[in-house]
Amino acid sequence: MNRDRELAQLQAIDRELTLLEQNSALLEWDEETQMPSEALEGRSDQISLIQGYIYDKKTSSLMGELLDALEEDGVHCTDVQRAIVRTYRREYDRTVKIPRQLVLDLSHAASTGQAAWTGAREQSDFSLFSNNLEHMIGLKRDYAEAMGYGEHLYDALIDEYEPGMSSSMVSAVFDPLKVSVSELLSAVAAQPQIDDSFLYRDYPRDLQDSFGRMxxxxxxxxxxxxxxxxxxxxxxxxxxYDDIRITTRYDEPMVSSPLFSTIHEGGHALYELGASNSTTRGTVLAQGVSMAVHESQSRLWENVIARSEEFWHHYYPRMKDLFPEQLSDVTEQAFVRGVNKVEPSMIRVNADEVSYSLHIILRFELEKALISGDLTVTDLPAAWNDMMKELLGIVPATDAEGVLQDVHWSAGLFGYFPTYALGNLFGSQFYRTMELSIPDLGRQIAAGNLRAAGSWLNEHIYRHGSIYPSLELLSRVTGEQLDPQYFIDYLNRKYAAIYHLD
Amino acid sequence: MNRDRELAQLQAIDRELTLLEQNSALLEWDEETQMPSEALEGRSDQISLIQGYIYDKKTSSLMGELLDALEEDGVHCTDVQRAIVRTYRREYDRTVKIPRQLVLDLSHAASTGQAAWTGAREQSDFSLFSNNLEHMIGLKRDYAEAMGYGEHLYDALIDEYEPGMSSSMVSAVFDPLKVSVSELLSAVAAQPQIDDSFLYRDYPRDLQDSFGRMxxxxxxxxxxxxxxxxxxxxxxxxxxYDDIRITTRYDEPMVSSPLFSTIHEGGHALYELGASNSTTRGTVLAQGVSMAVHESQSRLWENVIARSEEFWHHYYPRMKDLFPEQLSDVTEQAFVRGVNKVEPSMIRVNADEVSYSLHIILRFELEKALISGDLTVTDLPAAWNDMMKELLGIVPATDAEGVLQDVHWSAGLFGYFPTYALGNLFGSQFYRTMELSIPDLGRQIAAGNLRAAGSWLNEHIYRHGSIYPSLELLSRVTGEQLDPQYFIDYLNRKYAAIYHLD
Structure with a gap:
């Protein structure tokens, strides 16, 4: 049966939704970059209006009918058409399965929860937030029940951020990662520590900005x-369609933080730029496919490429030209070691590349236990501290630098954390394939030809946008399933050199 | 009969339209200030989508029914309710009266017309644009016929930008203005010219920016x-609601151009800021009521206040602190004379405060004749040059510096020019009332207390937003009808002092 009419209808709705999503993104971008402070209330009204239009269109009975019609066998025959139907089916089901009251309750709990969390964090007192967290966890369980799940309630929450991923799949890759990273951390700890004090000198912000833009x-x-x-x-x-925005900030005490943050966001932006092309333009597919794949691209640029020896072989002389006094006593090798210093610390967002995964594994284990009921909210702070001790060998002195440090749980973002570490795994697996495909990749980077990597990533990953689900994309690109060993090997090889391990 | 339900429905639509208009304004603001160049096509799609929503809501059959119901006697009893109904009635009628094909033709003619005008202006050849202009004038006549008009077709076009104003009402104030300004220009021309060369020295842009912001x-x-x-x-x-944006530019060769431009836009912004208050918030009334009243507020700040002796008595020492070298040989009096130099010139946007009105009167006369058919497009360039000679005593050497200088006609903005000069008339009439009400206004300004003027304007003009039509507002504030003599007196008094006339 010919479904051209339904396809055309869905495409028209898709185009309108794409424009509305872009519009909503602009309202948020402007709020963060330009909006005067008193305009906040009016801005939420504007965002709510547009989000209301989006919600209505995604969940309309027309959308339901179009999806039903188009899902009949053999109707949508191109990858692009299939992917558009798949994407809206997910969103449609997600919204029609969740009772309206639960949506409102979750939204209200997130709003009051974040206020309570802010207060609790300021006073470093978890008890001021525990009732809110308890309530939120109950709602997230209701949500998982309503959505349906495979093995664990928590699977439904992970699937929201990383479609197709489950709790046991995450455990299967995090378990070996935990062991290897812990071993590597111990080996590093036995070596003399790296001096990175030169990164805290005074670097004028306009020069930082020029360097980042270059x-x-x-x-x-x-x-x-x-x-x-x-x-x-x-x-x-x-x-x-042709308008990707990133932000950065320059008032960090450490020159490298804004720089690597810029490169990280630059990696996200390259993915989005490549995802919008003649095949995908004006559709929901003109964007990165999942949180983990997106994070793989930002981390690949930030850590694998931009913290490499080869990268700084080209850029360090340029950086030294810009900051001759600040770096007068710093060799290229000392600089590379400085930006790769490994030191377990309390705060996830400040963590180095090695210990970062352990921060995520800790959160993943605790989330899983909270949702299943194996861990009570009352016992959470102690469990956090115990696990910090076990994994990183350090114990937070206060709740603020421990269990209260992240906004995620107060906002109801359970299942989100794993995607950060999964990004590292996807990233090194992609990178390994790229290395095999571009044998002189290291030399290209050392010559400042970053486009060699960029073109390959565009050809194999970016340009597909959201056409293929993340795990299918991974196997199309690498020919393999997700395997943590690539990231483990990468870390071991790199930090053996940095820390002169045997 | 109780119409609470209809009122509530109209208020809900009004609120939604207000948010959509703000959203559309943000899309345009961002386009001008931040958007990357290649994003233009996508941005027009975004703006068209939102404008489409606005159009549909303003012209829906529901809107028609609500307006009909609410216009019955005694239903909407507050000024605010009456004004909301009045505003949407205007927009509803305007859109339902114009055939859809004419709307499309006008939009197409504006788009091709502007392209043709750009090319013609670059080559300074009016003949490359004349067919487009001919076509546009025909469409504007059709538009006026469809809208309906009082005495002249052109009245319908003026009314679009300045509700309630007609061609003969404009003539009644422009005719005496033309005579008086011409006399003043002759008197000024007989005096030694002012030296303003110091305004073209090198003024660092960041200091210009700080000074403007102060x-x-x-x-x-x-x-x-x-x-x-x-x-x-x-x-x-x-x-x-609480988010007004202005722009400026600093690459003008003359330090005073961006400064007065900033103050001009600042005047518009103060009006919009004051128009959004607890009475009007979230309604279509939270904005300036008409082009002429808006322009009165920008020009009042720019010219009447910020080019006055009193203003610079306070600010010149501050300016000299910022630019000690550039202004080392310039006295306060020389500075004030410099920023008030009068010199007839070809280009309207660069015109001084005295000759500006003549540029507008010229356009008004020509527009009127073009629409009525008394002047053909073929004869337009000669008519332009003749009138420049008659009014300003100078003749353009090329079409580019003559008849092709403004974008308005190519875009179909017939009836728009008069509002610029009407703004001057409204502004000085308001100012005169303010002077009578604040006897020491000059001293307040000389002491740097600009808030004295700002508070008065807010109380008498800004806070009313669009509640009262422009001519009603004028008579409420000043107790009189529009009278050009206030502006004429203001110019004569001021320039007699500046140019040492008898």
Whole structure:
């Protein structure tokens, strides 16, 4: 049966939804970068209005009918059409399965929860937040029940951020990762520590900005299709077919934090830039496919490429030209070691590349136990501290630098944390395939030709946008399933050199 | 009969339309200030989508029914309710009266017309644009016929920008203005010319920016509810209840151009800031009531206040502190004379305060004749040059510096020009009332207390937003009808002093 009419209808709705999502992204971008402070209330009204339009269109009975009609066998025959139907089916089911009252309750709990969390964190007193957390966990269980799940309630929550991923799949890759990273951390701890004090000297912000923009340009960040501004929190957002925005901030005490943050967001932006092309333009597919794949691209650029010896072989002389006094006594090798210093610390967002995964594994284990009921909210702070001790060998002195450090749980973002570490795994697996495909990749990077990597990533990952689900994309690109060994090997090889391990 | 239900329905639609208009304004603001160049096509799609929503809501059959119901006697009893109904009735009628095909033709003619005009202007050849202009004039006549008009077709076009105003009402004030300004120009021309060369020295842009922001702050421009950025063209826009944005540019060769442009836009912004208050918030009334009243507020600040002797008595020492070298040989009096130099010139946007009105009167006369058919497009360039000679005593050497200088006609904006000069008339009439009400106004300004003026304007003009039509507002504030003599007296008094006339 010919379904051209239904396809055309879905495509028209898709185009409208794409424009509305971009519009909503612009309202948020502007809020973070330009909006005067008193305009906040009016801005939430504006965002709510647009989000209301989006919700109505995604959940309309027309959408339900179109999806039903198009899911009949053999109707939508191209990958692109199949992917559009798949994407809206997910969103449609997600919204129609959840009772309206639960949506309102979750939204209200997130709003009051974040206020309570802010207060609790300021006073470093978990008890001021525990009732809210308890309530939120109950709602997230209701949500998982309503959505349906495979083995564990928690699976439904992970699936929201990383479609197709489950709790046992995550455990299967996190368990070996935990063992290997712990061993590597112990080996590093036995070596003399790296001196990175030169990173805290005074680096003028306009020069930091020029240097960051030069690297972005070299990466292929096209300033005629993308833009960078300053904001309190770094993020990437898509506000048009040819309009990707990233933010950075320069008031960090450490020169490398804003730089690597810029490169990280630059990686997200390259993915979004490549995802919007003649095949996907104006559709829901013109964006990265999942949190983990997105994070793989940002971390691949930030850590694998931009913290490598090869990268700084090209860029360190340029950095030294910009900051001759600040770096007068710092060799290229000392600089590379400085930006790769490993030191377990309390705060996830400040963690180095090695210990970072352990912060995530801790949160994953605790989330799983909270949702299943194996861990009570009352016991959470002690469980957090015990696990910090076990995994990182350090114990938070206060709740603020422990269990209260992240906003996620107060906002109801259970199942989100694992995608950060999964990004590292996807990233090194992609990178290994790229290395095999570009034998002189290291030399290209050392010569400042970052486009060699950028073009390969665009060809194999970016340009597909959301056409293939994340695990299918991984196996199409690498020919293999997700395997943590690539990331483990990468860390072991790199830090053996940095820390002169045997 | 109780119409609470209809009122509530109209208020809900009004609120939604207000948010959509703000959203559309943000899309345009961002396009001018931040958007990467390649994003233009996607941005027009976004704006068209939102404008489509606005159009549908303003012209829905529900809107028609609500307006009909609410217009019955005694139903909407407050000024605010009456004004909301009045405003949407205008927009509803305007859209339902115009055939859809004419709307499309006008939009197409504006788009092709502007392209043709750009080319013609670049080559300074009117003949490359004349067919487009001919076509546009025909469409504007059709538009006026469809809208209906009083005495002249052209009345329908003026009414679009300045509700309630007609061609003969404009003539009644422009005719005496033309005579008086011409006399004043002759008197000035007989005096030695002012030296303003110091305004073209090198003034660092960041200091220009600080100085402009200081004056805005003093005027009452609240940076927690408003924002300024750089753009190619200066403009003011309202992107939220508490979110007014203005733009400026600093690459003018003359230090005073960006400064007075900033103050001009600041005046528009103060009006919009004051128009959004507890009475009007979230309604279509939370904005300036008409082009002429808006322009009265920008020009009142720019010219009447900020080019006055009193103003510079306070600010010149501050300016000299910022630019000690550039102004070392310039006295306060020489500075004030410099920023008030009168010199007839070809280009309207660069015109001084005296000759400006003549540029407008010329366009008004020509528009009227073109629409009525008394002047053909073929004869337009000669008519332009003749009138320049008659009014300003100078003749353009090329079409580019003559008849092709403004974008308005190519875009179909017939009836728009008069509002610029009407703004001067409204402004001086308001100012005169303010002077009578604040006897020491001059001394307050000379002491840097600009808030004295700002508070009065807010109380008498800004806070009413669009509640009263422009001519009603004028008579409520001043107790009189529109009278050009106030502006004429103001110019004669001021320039007699500046140019040492008898």
């Amino acid at each position: 690297i972005l340009r070299d990466m292929g960040f096209d300033f005629s299709r993308a833009q960078m501004a300053e904001a309190v929190h770094p993020f990437t957002t898509t506000v048009g | 004056i805005l702050r003093d005027m009452g421009f609240d940076f927690s509810r408003a924002q300024m950025a750089e753009a190619v063209h200066p403009f003011t826009t309202t992107v939220g």
